[in-house]
Structure formats: C-alpha cells, structure tokens
Amino acid sequence: MTDQGETLRREIRARLPERLPPRLGIAVSGGGDSVALMHLLQDIAQFEQVALYSATVDHGLRPEAEAEAAWVAEQAAILGIPHETLIWWGWDGAGNLQDQARQARYRLLKDWAKRNEMTAIALGHTADDQAETVLMRLGRTAGVTGLSGMPYIRERDGITLLRPMLGITRKSLRGFLSAGNVDWIEDPSNHDSKFDRIKAREALSGLAPLGISAQSLARVAENLAQAREALDRYTQESARKVAVVDGGDVCIDRSGFELLPSEIQRRLIIGIIAWIAGQGYPPRSAAVDQVVAAVRDGLAMTLSGCLVIPKGDKTWFCRELNAVATQAAAPTEVWDNRWVLSGPEASGVEVRALGEAGLPEVQNWRALGKPRQALLSSPAVWKGESLIAAPLVDYSNGWRAKFAPHWPEFYSSLLSH
Known part of the structure; x- marks a missing residue:
C-alpha cells in the first residue's frame, strides 16, 4: 500500500467505531469516492477479520446504470467482496426525483443489510459532499442542526450508517486511485447544473480566495456537530423533567x-x-x-x-389514527414500524389500530386518564371484525405489546434525531 493509501486508511479507521461488526456492508455507486472506500475498507476489513459485502443501487433512471452496476460487481469480485445490485422501480415521474431516489436508496440498502444480517453500512460521502451540504443548508437559513451537516455515524431503522470519509477530499481519493491504476465511473449528473448540489459545488470553487474550502467547511460542520450534541443533551435532560x-x-x-x-x-x-x-x-x-x-x-x-x-x-x-388506519400486520410482525404484538397462538388474527370500532369494547378506557384520540391509534388484535385484545388500553387477554427491537427508548432517541 502506498504512503498515501496508508494515510487515508488511518483517517478512515479513526472515524469508524472502535469495534467493527463481524459483517459490514458498503454502498458502491462506481464513482471515485465509493470505489476508493471499497479498496481502502477492504484492507481494514481483512486486517480485522471482518466480512465485507458490497451493493450498488440501480435507480433505473439512466440506460448506463445496469452496465455500471455490473462493472462494480466485477471490481468487487477482484477484491473478493460479494456484491449485489439493488433495483428501484418506484419512480413514476411525479414529485422530487432526487429526494425520492435518496429515500429509495436508503430503504433498499437497509433491507439488503438486514437480509444479510449486517448491522452497519459504510457510505462514501466526502469532505466535498459535506461542504456542499453546508452551503445548500445556508441557503435555507438552517440553524445549528442543519449546518452541522451529515454525521459520521447515524442510526437509521436499526442500521448504523457510517461515513468515515467526511474529512477526506475527492481530490485525495482520486489521487489514491490514480496512483494504483484503479478506474472509476464519472456520473454525468455530476455536471448537471440544474441540481442544487452541483450549483453548490460550482459556488464552492469560487470561494477559495476567502480561504473557504471543502475541508474548512467540513471542519465548521464538525464544530457545529459538537454544539448540536450539547444542545441535544440539554434537551434530553429537560425532557426527563x-x-x-x-x-x-x-x-x-x-x-x-x-x-x-x-x-x-x-x-x-x-x-x-x-x-x-x-x-x-x-x-x-x-x-x-x-x-x-x-x-x-x-x-x-x-x-x-x-x-x-x-x-x-x-x-x-x-x-x-389516519396515519395507521389502513395498516395491518400478522402477530410477531412489526406494525406501524414500532410495535410487535405477541400472545396466545391463534389463527386468522391480525394487528390493526383499535379505532372507533374497537374502543367501545374497552369498558374502562376512561380510567386510563389519556385523551380518547390517543387510544384510537393504539395497536390491537383483531379476528375479522371481532376485537381480541388491545394491550395498551388494559384489554390484554394474554397479549403483550412491545416496541420493535430497532425502536429506541424515548429519552435516548433525543440524542440522535
């Protein structure tokens, strides 16, 4: 490994958890940032005996995307890293394309990680991405939280997202790849000025005379992240009171x-x-x-x-109630993304909201001292149109309602929202 590669590897390792999970995912688009991360992270994973898995999301928006995903699979195979292409079919031409694609990407990666028993995914965001994020949020008059940018580590739906390259520039990563004769793919959308991120990228290039660079803005974001953490802890202490x-x-x-x-x-x-x-x-x-x-x-x-x-x-x-009125799940499955109900073995039952139809079956609901509307959206067990149980309103009949394993305790969640 070159001296440059060793320096980058140390920087990346310093930004990862002290103890890596035994199985670690990495999102690889084929661009220089994620390809460099795949090479650097492979060295770290081998040394620490971590099984590394890679995935590429094909949004189905460009005809070249399928071939690019296949190229990534070939590069991963050379490194001995299993690879999977995740395909999104959800774009219908309506709404904010970038936002929907981003949400779909995280959803597909999360499902892929859980399917392969991984608890963490490494992402290839760089100091340049962080700086562009800060500039865009400045334009939206963001406060401390917004200007603290993307966090190095974040929990999302039970999966830990790792961004260990937020202090490293694209130029450094491409220099590392070029020194090793490693190719990467240039996405044409990276030059399309109709996107706000590209406008921010172009604006950043003109701020150098003021001493404003990708690394300096990334450092500002890190400083504000520390301020955000202090505010979050004050919020948590206040919530307990x-x-x-x-x-x-x-x-x-x-x-x-x-x-x-x-x-x-x-x-x-x-x-x-x-x-x-x-x-x-x-x-x-x-x-x-x-x-x-x-x-x-x-x-x-x-x-x-x-x-x-x-x-x-x-x-x-x-x-x-309107947010959960149409949701249904089998017992032991997650309902409303946070509840799991379990109880006596029974056939033909499902979990739905208690609703207006179920509440009259609970004779003592007023004794709970809670607003009526709060009870309507609570999870209940139904068999057809017959209410079997509603554990959160003291109508359990042997059933219990617990938070899903990925759902955080309330006061703890205030440190990571």
Missing part, C-alpha cells in the same frame, strides 16, 4: 415546558414527533413553531402523523 412516556405516547407538563429556552422547546417537539411518527426529515421550522405555540396556548393540532392534544395542564403527543 417535563415529559412522561405512556405506552407509545408522550405527555408534557405545560408549565415546565414554558420555562425552557425556545431552542430547547423546538428540539423537544422535533424529538417527540420523530419518536412517535418515525425518523425522517424533521418538520419545517414554521410548523414546529406552530406546535410550540399550540402547547403554550393549550390548543390541539396535527403534524407529521402526530396529534397534539391538550388535557388539563398537560399536552399529549400521540399517533394520528
């Missing part, structure tokens, strides 16, 4: 909430919604401000599949 978890719902004391700094109020709201409705893009700033005002004024509202319900001097946050 003003918020109580009841089943899958969160109840906050309004008087205690009003004493919190406005930034902590907003972070707590975002964290509650993410925990109840699922991690994803946080609500827009204006919508979060509306919820803060609703809590302060004792008003009800709906946001991102969650209900905000005042009751006495408290405000409850719970799942909205």
Whole structure:
C-alpha cells in the first residue's frame, strides 16, 4: 500500500467505531469516492477479520446504470467482496426525483443489510459532499442542526450508517486511485447544473480566495456537530423533567415546558414527533413553531402523523389514527414500524389500530386518564371484525405489546434525531 493509501486508511479507521461488526456492508455507486472506500475498507476489513459485502443501487433512471452496476460487481469480485445490485422501480415521474431516489436508496440498502444480517453500512460521502451540504443548508437559513451537516455515524431503522470519509477530499481519493491504476465511473449528473448540489459545488470553487474550502467547511460542520450534541443533551435532560412516556405516547407538563429556552422547546417537539411518527426529515421550522405555540396556548393540532392534544395542564403527543388506519400486520410482525404484538397462538388474527370500532369494547378506557384520540391509534388484535385484545388500553387477554427491537427508548432517541 502506498504512503498515501496508508494515510487515508488511518483517517478512515479513526472515524469508524472502535469495534467493527463481524459483517459490514458498503454502498458502491462506481464513482471515485465509493470505489476508493471499497479498496481502502477492504484492507481494514481483512486486517480485522471482518466480512465485507458490497451493493450498488440501480435507480433505473439512466440506460448506463445496469452496465455500471455490473462493472462494480466485477471490481468487487477482484477484491473478493460479494456484491449485489439493488433495483428501484418506484419512480413514476411525479414529485422530487432526487429526494425520492435518496429515500429509495436508503430503504433498499437497509433491507439488503438486514437480509444479510449486517448491522452497519459504510457510505462514501466526502469532505466535498459535506461542504456542499453546508452551503445548500445556508441557503435555507438552517440553524445549528442543519449546518452541522451529515454525521459520521447515524442510526437509521436499526442500521448504523457510517461515513468515515467526511474529512477526506475527492481530490485525495482520486489521487489514491490514480496512483494504483484503479478506474472509476464519472456520473454525468455530476455536471448537471440544474441540481442544487452541483450549483453548490460550482459556488464552492469560487470561494477559495476567502480561504473557504471543502475541508474548512467540513471542519465548521464538525464544530457545529459538537454544539448540536450539547444542545441535544440539554434537551434530553429537560425532557426527563417535563415529559412522561405512556405506552407509545408522550405527555408534557405545560408549565415546565414554558420555562425552557425556545431552542430547547423546538428540539423537544422535533424529538417527540420523530419518536412517535418515525425518523425522517424533521418538520419545517414554521410548523414546529406552530406546535410550540399550540402547547403554550393549550390548543390541539396535527403534524407529521402526530396529534397534539391538550388535557388539563398537560399536552399529549400521540399517533394520528389516519396515519395507521389502513395498516395491518400478522402477530410477531412489526406494525406501524414500532410495535410487535405477541400472545396466545391463534389463527386468522391480525394487528390493526383499535379505532372507533374497537374502543367501545374497552369498558374502562376512561380510567386510563389519556385523551380518547390517543387510544384510537393504539395497536390491537383483531379476528375479522371481532376485537381480541388491545394491550395498551388494559384489554390484554394474554397479549403483550412491545416496541420493535430497532425502536429506541424515548429519552435516548433525543440524542440522535
């Protein structure tokens, strides 16, 4: 390995968890960044006796994509790394293409990892990607969280996403590949200025006279990530004082909430919604401000599949019935991405929301002290139109409801949303 390769390998290893999982995935598009990561990570994996697996997502948007995925498979085979091509068929020509493709990519990679019993995937994002992200978020007047950029490590739906190259530039990686006579594929979309990321890339090249570079902006993002972590810990401490978890719902004391700094109020709201409705893009700033005002004024509202319900001097946050009304799952399968119900062996039963049809069957629901709407969206066991059990509303009949293994404990989740 060249001295340059050794330096890059040390940088990458320093940004990975101290102990790597026995089976590690890597997403490889064929571009210079991910190809370099595959070569460098293979050396690390061999040394630490980690089984490395690779995957390429074919979005089906370019005729060359199939051949490019096949090329990646060949390069992975040369290195002795198993490879799989993941195909997305979901684009219908409507909506934001880049956003839908990004979400599909993560979904396909997550499913691939779980299918192959992997708990982590390495991604090839670089310092340049981080800098471009910061510039784009500056244009959207982002705060501390947005300007802290992409994290080196993030948990998402039970899979750990690793970005160990956020401090390394594209130029360094391509220099490493060129020195080793290793080819890569240039995606033509990387030069299409209709995309915001490419505009940010072009703008970044003109900021050099001010001393602003990919590495300097990546460092700024890292500094702000430390500030974000401090704010997250303050939010967690505040949540322990003003918020109580009841089943899958969160109840906050309004008087205690009003004493919190406005930034902590907003972070707590975002964290509650993410925990109840699922991690994803946080609500827009204006919508979060509306919820803060609703809590302060004792008003009800709906946001991102969650209900905000005042009751006495408290405000409850719970799942909205409309968000789960059509969902169904077999017992022991995950329902609403967070609940697993188990109980007596029975045929022909399924998990659905308790809903308006089930609540009248629970005679003592008022004694629970929770808003009626919060109970409607709770998981229940049905056999046809007959209610068998509703464990979260004290109608268990031998059934239990537990969070799925990947679902975090509420207070812990506030450190990673």
